């Protein structure tokens with residue numbers, strides 16, 4: 001067999017992969033199908049309530065912050081868990097937040113709805129202790145959240161100037 005004939009014999013079968021041809025101007029590109037995990041999350045519906053909610057709303061966070069701040073001012077380490085925790089220093093306060101976050105992650109990953117609610121409450125309590133310890137008022141965080149309202153996370157990330165992101169050594173929101 002000649003050299004050329006050998007080459008053609010070894011020729012791979014034509015790839016079944018579809019090639020994408022450029023679309024004519026004005027024809028919108030077909031939206032890419034989101035990953036399965038995203039579709040699964042989107043298909044989830046709100047479950048019946050696991051906990052009796054009564055008149056509870058997010059205002060409870062403001063009140064909790066106020067209570068923890070009062071405990072900080074009182075310095076009553078005998079009777080207050082919050083005062084005792086803050087007396088152990090910022091590193092301990094932050095460590096507790098991390099631990100509660102991990103516990104919340106475990107419950108959520110395992111799909112334990114009730115456990116996720118309970119761990120979320122622990123997490124938010126310890127977040128309030130972090131804010132009080134750091135001298136942060138809830139309104140400061142609410143204002144930052146409000147500033148971000150309506151800004152798509154994907155669009156915001158795509159719009160970040162790459163050079164600045166590299167210089168700041170962070171990919172977090174500014």
Ligand SMILES: N=c1c2ncn([C@@H]3O[C@H](COP(=O)(O)OP(=O)(O)OP(=O)(O)O)[C@@H](O)[C@H]3O)c2ncn1[C@@H]1O[C@H](COP(=O)(O)O)[C@@H](O)[C@H]1O
Pocket residue numbers: 064067068071079080081082083085121122125
């Ligand atoms: N929401 C909470 C809340 N959630 C959890 N915890 C306590 O957080 C602690 C977490 O327990 P852990 O064993 O994980 O932590 P730890 O006892 O510090 O143990 P170590 O990590 O030091 O080993 C428990 O003692 C819980 O009771 C809370 N303690 C208080 N609050 C709220 O804070 C208010 C003020 O509480 P005091 O500061 O205790 O008056 C209360 O009225 C509540 O509204």
